[in-house]
Structure formats: structure tokens, C-alpha cells
Amino acid sequence: xxxxxxxxxxxxxxxxxxxxxxxxxxxxxxxxxxxxxxxxxxxxxxxxxxxxxxxxxxxxxxxxxxxxxxxxxxxxxxxxxxxxxxxxxxxxxxxxxxxxxxxxx
Amino acid sequence: xxxxxxxxxxxxxxxxxxxxxxxxxxxxxxxxxxxxxxxxxxxxxxxxxxxxxxxxxxxxxxxxxxxxxxxxxxxxxxxxxxxxxxxxxxxxxxxxxxxxxxxxxxxxxxxxxxxxxxxxxxxxxxxxxxxxxxxxxxxxxxxxxxxxxxxxxxxxxxxxxxxxxxxxxxxxxxxxxxxxxxxxxxxxxxxxxxxxxxxxxxxxxxxxxxxxxxxxxxxxxxxxxxxxxxxxxxxxxxxxxxxxxxxxxxxxxxxxxxxxxxxxxxxxxxxxxxxxxxxxxxxxxxxxxxxxxxxxxxxxxxxxxxxxxxxxxxxxxxxxxxxxxxxxxxxxxxxxxxxxxxxxxxxxxxxxxxxxxxxxxxxxxxxxxxxxxxxxxxxxxxxxxxxxxxxxxxxxxxxxxxxxxxxxxxxxxxxxxxxxxxxx
Numbered sequence: 319x320x321x322x323x324x325x326x327x328x329x330x331x332x333x334x335x336x337x338x339x340x341x342x343x344x345x346x347x348x349x350x351x352x353x354x355x356x357x358x359x360x361x362x363x364x365x366x367x368x369x370x371x372x373x374x375x376x377x378x379x380x381x382x383x384x385x386x387x388x389x390x391x392x393x394x395x396x397x398x399x400x401x402x403x404x405x406x407x408x409x410x411x412x413x414x415x416x417x418x419x420x421x422x423x
Numbered sequence: 424x425x426x427x428x429x430x431x432x433x434x435x436x437x438x439x440x441x442x443x444x445x446x447x448x449x450x451x452x453x454x455x456x457x458x459x460x461x462x463x464x465x466x467x468x469x470x471x472x473x474x475x476x477x478x479x480x481x482x483x484x485x486x487x488x489x490x491x492x493x494x495x496x497x498x499x500x501x502x503x504x505x506x507x508x509x510x511x512x513x514x515x516x517x518x519x520x521x522x523x524x525x526x527x528x529x530x531x532x533x534x535x536x537x538x539x540x541x542x543x544x545x546x547x548x549x550x551x552x553x554x555x556x557x558x559x560x561x562x563x564x565x566x567x568x569x570x571x572x573x574x575x576x577x578x579x580x581x582x583x584x585x586x587x588x589x590x591x592x593x594x595x596x597x598x599x600x601x602x603x604x605x606x607x608x609x610x611x612x613x614x615x616x617x618x619x620x621x622x623x624x625x626x627x628x629x630x631x632x633x634x635x636x637x638x639x640x641x642x643x644x645x646x647x648x649x650x651x652x653x654x655x656x657x658x659x660x661x662x663x664x665x666x667x668x669x670x671x672x673x674x675x676x677x678x679x680x681x682x683x684x685x686x687x688x689x690x691x692x693x694x695x696x697x698x699x700x701x702x703x704x705x706x707x708x709x710x711x712x713x714x715x716x717x718x719x720x721x722x723x724x725x726x727x728x729x730x731x732x733x734x735x736x737x738x739x740x741x742x743x744x745x746x747x748x749x750x751x752x753x754x755x756x757x758x759x760x761x762x763x764x765x766x767x768x769x770x771x772x773x774x775x776x777x778x779x780x781x782x783x784x785x786x787x788x789x790x791x792x793x794x795x796x797x798x799x800x801x802x803x804x805x806x807x808x809x810x811x812x813x814x815x816x817x818x819x820x821x822x823x824x825x826x827x828x829x830x831x832x833x834x835x836x837x838x839x840x841x842x843x844x845x846x847x
Binding site: 322323324338340342386387389 | 646672673674690691
């Protein structure tokens with residue numbers, strides 16, 4: 319499943335808006351073992367970035383203690399119309415992107 | 424009065440209490456070996472009242488319940504789907520009265536645990552030695568913006584059986600073929616965790632037989648649920664892709680509703696179904712709050728051996744309202760708790776240490792006529808809660824249809840047995 323993002327389609331200039339994201343990922347910690355005792359290799363998302371019209375407005379580093387399907391919600395101030403871009407990067411070359419537009423009046 | 428051994432000190436206290444009582448003309452002290460008030464005449468309260476009277480005939484047992492007729496939630500999903508009439512769900516308390524239980528058809532307005540007195544809406548104060556609260560659930564409207572009593576007339580919850588059950592049924596009957604029925608499901612703890620999925624199944628059965636182009640959309644605040652593999656297998660087998668479920672990690676948690684447009688908003692989407700069955704988050708029934716027995720969770724912490732409230736003295740809480748830990752909030756569990764609580768009260772009155780109960784909770788799900796499965800688990804007190812212990816069983820995921828048919832018949836027998844045991 320693609321990542322889910324929820325950005326208000328419209329906002330008034332200066333409004334505080336909530337942005338929600340959720341991406342499907344197993345977030346395997348690397349601390350578990352199989353029945354045979356072999357370690358299960360770590361497979362997590364390590365970083366999340368949100369850019370607005372190209373400028374980074376939010377970043378998070380993720381660690382093994384974060385549960386599967388990371389849900390991130392954060393707030394920003396609506397300054398201008400344009401595009402939010404979201405990027406998740408992780409182990410084993412994992413990469414996922416999403417975007418959403420906003421009209422600021 | 425309790426039959427605790429009388430020391431000089433308690434005798435003095437008793438005299439003080441009696442003197443204080445004289446100042447309040449409405450209060451008449453109990454004359455028998457004990458007076459127990461049970462508030463709430465559902466599966467928990469009625470079972471408790473009955474077990475108390477049967478265990479000790481000279482006990483004065485008073486059941487306070489404002490509704491003359493109790494409407495059972497178990498099997499009410501069949502009423503919604505048009506497979507059963509509401510009258511089959513309704514029970515009175517006449518048989519309890521015939522056994523010597525005083526049944527008072529009033530609402531409770533105030534409970535004073537320290538004064539051991541309960542006030543009913545008609546202004547009568549009743550004294551008690553111990554009070555058992557079995558108020559079931561109320562809705563936590565603050566947790567779901569846009570939802571309240573008025574909204575429920577348009578987007579029914581049907582999570583307390585009765586008028587709401589019939590309203591949801593009428594909305595299904597009025598819907599055109601090709602419509603969507605959404606069911607919004609809250610996170611746990613909530614009343615009867617598998618019941619929303621049984622409802623989705625039986626609504627799908629109704630649609631398949633009457634309006635086959637329609638769909639059921641489940642918007643769920645949970646990722647996993649009770650007997651999930653059994654449900655999902657049955658859905659595929661019986662209803663193909665009629666039932667779609669959006670779980671928590673697909674953004675299914677409902678965050679608000681708008682009754683004017685019948686809109687359901689989730690964390691990541693907006694839906695406008697033709698029929699919106701919104702089951703809101705829940706909390707202990709209001710009476711428990713009146714008694715001061717509810718903590719910050721919205722539920723009632725108890726001592727699982729005696730069901731005594733951890734917050735107020737002389738008060739026991741049973742059924743959906745209590746924080747039971749592993750034990751699900753169900754009719755079967757409430758009934759078992761009511762009986763165990765009655766046994767504990769009889770012991771406490773006699774000055775004996777109550778025995779730790781072992782409770783069994785049984786849950787039947789009917790996903791279509793003649794297609795059922797079940798779960799039975801045992802629970803024992805562990806610390807502050809009930810923990811699951813060995814001996815439980817769930818229906819196998821791969822089973823022949825004969826077993827599903829037999830379990831559907833068992834479900835009906837279970838209902839007849841528990842209602843006869845409680846009200847018959």
C-alpha cells in the first residue's frame with residue numbers, strides 16, 4: 319500500500335494546520351531471532367522528511383523501537399499555496415514518496 | 424447491617440450511625456441479616472440479584488432498574504438484519520420479584536457510599552450494606568467530535584439494544600440497492616469486541632439477499648480483532664468482496680462525523696455512506712460515575728476477587744463497567760461476574776474470606792443463518808485484573824459447514840439458556 323498523507327486542501331494564511339502521514343512498513347527491529355536461533359536482520363525506516371515548495375519543514379529520524387506502520391502527525395503554519403512532498407528512507411534501499419497540494423488564501 | 428463480629432469499638436460506631444440516621448426521616452435501616460442494592464437489571468445485575476437471593480434467602484435484595492423491559496444486545500444484530508423480531512430480545516423482571524427480590528422501577532440519582540444510601544428519582548433514600556453497580560456502558564461523546572444523542576438519530580450506534588436497533592434496521596430497509604453501509608468501530612476497550620464484525624456479516628447477508636449490488640464498509644480503529652481469521656474466511660466464502668475493511672494502519676480510525684451531510688471523517692479519508700452506523704468510543708455507565716467509582720480511563724477499577732471498587736467503599740462493580748483486564752465486556756462475562764460477586768458478598772457478610780473466582784466467558788458469532796463460530800475462555804484474578812488462564816477454545820478456522828451449522832444452533836441454545844438463567 320502506498321503511503322497515506324492528510325493535508326488540508328485549503329487554509330487561511332497564518333493558520334496552524336495539522337499534517338498526518340502513515341506508511342506501511344514492518345519495522346523489523348533486528349533484535350529478534352528465528353526458531354533456529356538465526357538473527358532476523360534489521361529492516362526499518364530510518365528517516366522521514368517533509369518539504370514545502372522544496373524547502374524542508376519537518377524531519378524525523380526513526381529507530382527500532384518505533385512500531386510497524388509508522389504514523390507521524392505534526393503541525394506547521396500555512397504560508398503559501400503549493401506542494402508538500404514527503405519522503406521515507408530506510409534499510410535495504412527502502413524509499414517511498416508522496417505529495418499533496420494546498421491552497422493558501 | 425453486616426454480621427461482622429461486634430467489638431466495643433464498632434458497637435460505639437454503630438450507635439453513632441444509628442443516631443445520625445434518626446435525623447433523616449426517609450432512611451429506614453435494614454432489619455434482616457443484610458441489605459444489598461443492585462443497580463442495573465441487565466445480564467450482570469439480574470444474575471447477581473438472583474444469585475444473592477438464592478445463596479441466602481434471608482438477605483434483603485433490591486434491584487433498581489428504570490426500564491420495565493430489558494432489551495438484550497446479544498442477538499440484536501439479527502434484528503438489524505431482519506432475521507428476528509425485537510420482542511425475542513425483551514425480558515422483564517417479574518420472575519425475580521416472584522423469588523423475593525424487591526424490584527424498583529426507578530432511576531438512581533445519587534449514591535452516597537459512605538452513608539450507605541442510594542437515592543432514586545422519586546426522592547426515596549434506600550439504605551444498604553453493600554451496593555452492586557451493573558450499569559453497562561455509556562458513550563464517550565467527547566472522544567468523537569460531531570457525535571451525540573441527536574446525531575445518533577441520524578447515524579445510529581445501535582450499541583444499546585432497543586429503539587436504536589430498530590432505527591438501523593429501518594435505515595437498511597429504506598436504502599436503495601447499490602448503496603453503501605458504513606460501520607465505524609472504536610478501539611478497545613468497548614462492549615462486546617467481536618460484535619461489530621458479526622453485525623457487518625449479518626448486514627452483508629441482508630444486502631446479499633435483498634440488495635445485492637450494495638456494500639459494507641468497515642472503518643476500524645483497530646488493526647486486529649477477535650476471531651479475525653474466522654470472520655475473514657467466512658466473509659470471503661459467503662460474501663465475496665461485499666465487505667471492505669479499512670483498519671487502523673490503512674487510516675480507518677474515525678476522528679469526527681458530520682450529521683448534516685452524514686459524513687464520516689477518518690485520519691486519512693472522508694466517506695459519505697448511505698447508511699452510517701457509528702459505534703462511538705465508550706465508558707462505564709453514568710451511575711458508576713455518580714458513585715465515584717470511575718477513574719481516568721473512564722472505567723471502574725476493582726478488586727477482581729470481590730468486585731469491590733478500588734475507589735469507593737461498600738461499592739461493587741460488575742459487567743461492562745468494570746476494568747476487567749483480559750475478560751471481554753460481554754453478557755456472558757457480566758453474568759459470570761454477577762454470580763461471583765454475589766458469592767463474594769455472601770462470604771464478606773458472614774466474615775469469611777471470599778474465594779478467588781474462575782470465570783468463563785463465552786462468545787458466539789453468527790455470520791449468516793446456519794453459519795456460526797465461537798470462542799470460550801477462562802479467566803482468574805491476577806493482581807488488579809482478570810487474566811486469561813488455560814482451558815479456552817476457539818472454533819477451528821478450517822472446519823466443515825456442518826460444524827458451522829451446529830455452532831449456529833449452539834448459539835441459539837446459549838441465548839435461551841442465559842436468558843432463562845437470568846430472567847426466566
